[in-house]
Amino acid sequence: MSENKGKLFKALKAAFPKTIPILASFLFLGLTYGIYMNVSGFSFVYPMIMSAVIFAGSIEFVTVSLLLSAFDPVQALLLTLMINARHLFYGISMLDKYRNTGLKKIYLIFGMCDESFSINYSAEIPDDVDKGWFMFFVTLLNHLYWFTGSTLGGIFGSLINFDTKGIEFVMTAMFTVVFLEQWLKEKNRFSALCGIAVSVICLLIFGRDRFIVPAMIAILAVLTLVRKPLEKAVSGE
Amino acid sequence: MTLAQQIITAAMVVIGTVITRFLPFIIFPDGKKTPDYIKYLGDVLPLAVFGLLIVYCLRDVSILHGTHGIPELISIALTLGIHLWRRKMILSIAAGTVCYMLLVHFVF
Incomplete structure (x- = not known):
C-alpha cells in the first residue's frame, strides 16, 4: 500500500512542473470562458458542468454561441466533430503511448485536449516514474485548472459589475493565435x-x-x- | 432555447468530443497500420479548420454597416503582431482581446 502511494506521489511530483504553463493559461482562459458564459446570461453551473464533461477549450466557447442560437443538434454535432477532428490525429499519435495503462486509459483518452496531448506526447518521463500515472496526473491537473478557472469565472462574473462588452473576442484572438502558430509550423x-x-x-x-x-x-x-x-x-x- | 434543448445541444458536443477522442483507439487497435489518406488529412485539415473557425467567429461582422469590421481588423492585426514578436500565446490573446474591448467601448 505505501509502496503504491509512493509510486503515485512520485508520478505527481514529476507531472506537476510540466503543467505549470498550462496552469497559467487555463486559469486565464477558463476564467474568461466562465465570465463569457456568465455575461451571456448563464449561471456558473453551466461553465462548471461543461468544463468537467467537455474539457476541450475551443469547442466550449463555440458551445456558448450554439446555446444562444436556434436549436440545431445536428449542426452542434457536426461542428464539434469538425472542430475536434484534430483529436483523431492526436489519438493516432498516442496509440502506442497509451497502451497498457489499464483503466486509466479511458480517462487519458477522455481528457486528451491539445495541451495534455502535447505534454504527454513530448515529455521525457524518467525511468523510475510510472508512465501511466505520470500521464494520468498531467491530464488530471490540466482538467482541474480548466474546471477551477471556468467555475470561478462563472461565479466571479456575476459578482462584479464590469462591462465586458467585447470579451467574446477572446475566442477570435485564440483561434488567430493557433492559426498563426500552425501557419508558422x-x-x-x-x-x-x-x-x-x-x-x-x-x-x-x-x-x-x-x-x-x-x-x-x-x-x-x-x-x-x-x-x-x-x-x-x-x-x- | 429550453433547458431540454440546451442539454441536448451540450450532450451533442460531449458526444462529438468523445467520438473524436476515442475513435482512433477503437479503429486502430494494437499494431494496425493507419491508412495514408487519414494521415494526409491529419496533416492538412487542422489549418483549414482554424481558418474556418476564424471566419465563424467573425460571421456577424458587416463590412458595409456599423463599424465596418474595423475594430476586428485592428485587433486581429495587433494579436498577430504581438504573437510574431513574443510568441507567448496568453500575451497575444490578452492583448488582442483588451484592444478589442477598448475599441468597442471608447472608440467605436
Missing part, C-alpha cells in the same frame, strides 16, 4: 488559405446561420481533390 499553407477562402465563400452564399456544414464539406472535397499535388509539394520542399 506548416510546410504547406494551401489548406490554411483554402479554409479561409472556402468559409468566406460559403458564408456569402449560405448566410451566417447555415454556412458551417457546406463549408466543412467543401473543405474536405477541396483537400481530397488536391491531395496528389499537395503531397508532392510538401515532400518536395
Whole structure:
C-alpha cells in the first residue's frame, strides 16, 4: 500500500512542473470562458458542468454561441466533430503511448485536449516514474485548472459589475493565435488559405446561420481533390 | 432555447468530443497500420479548420454597416503582431482581446 502511494506521489511530483504553463493559461482562459458564459446570461453551473464533461477549450466557447442560437443538434454535432477532428490525429499519435495503462486509459483518452496531448506526447518521463500515472496526473491537473478557472469565472462574473462588452473576442484572438502558430509550423499553407477562402465563400452564399456544414464539406472535397499535388509539394520542399 | 434543448445541444458536443477522442483507439487497435489518406488529412485539415473557425467567429461582422469590421481588423492585426514578436500565446490573446474591448467601448 505505501509502496503504491509512493509510486503515485512520485508520478505527481514529476507531472506537476510540466503543467505549470498550462496552469497559467487555463486559469486565464477558463476564467474568461466562465465570465463569457456568465455575461451571456448563464449561471456558473453551466461553465462548471461543461468544463468537467467537455474539457476541450475551443469547442466550449463555440458551445456558448450554439446555446444562444436556434436549436440545431445536428449542426452542434457536426461542428464539434469538425472542430475536434484534430483529436483523431492526436489519438493516432498516442496509440502506442497509451497502451497498457489499464483503466486509466479511458480517462487519458477522455481528457486528451491539445495541451495534455502535447505534454504527454513530448515529455521525457524518467525511468523510475510510472508512465501511466505520470500521464494520468498531467491530464488530471490540466482538467482541474480548466474546471477551477471556468467555475470561478462563472461565479466571479456575476459578482462584479464590469462591462465586458467585447470579451467574446477572446475566442477570435485564440483561434488567430493557433492559426498563426500552425501557419508558422506548416510546410504547406494551401489548406490554411483554402479554409479561409472556402468559409468566406460559403458564408456569402449560405448566410451566417447555415454556412458551417457546406463549408466543412467543401473543405474536405477541396483537400481530397488536391491531395496528389499537395503531397508532392510538401515532400518536395 | 429550453433547458431540454440546451442539454441536448451540450450532450451533442460531449458526444462529438468523445467520438473524436476515442475513435482512433477503437479503429486502430494494437499494431494496425493507419491508412495514408487519414494521415494526409491529419496533416492538412487542422489549418483549414482554424481558418474556418476564424471566419465563424467573425460571421456577424458587416463590412458595409456599423463599424465596418474595423475594430476586428485592428485587433486581429495587433494579436498577430504581438504573437510574431513574443510568441507567448496568453500575451497575444490578452492583448488582442483588451484592444478589442477598448475599441468597442471608447472608440467605436
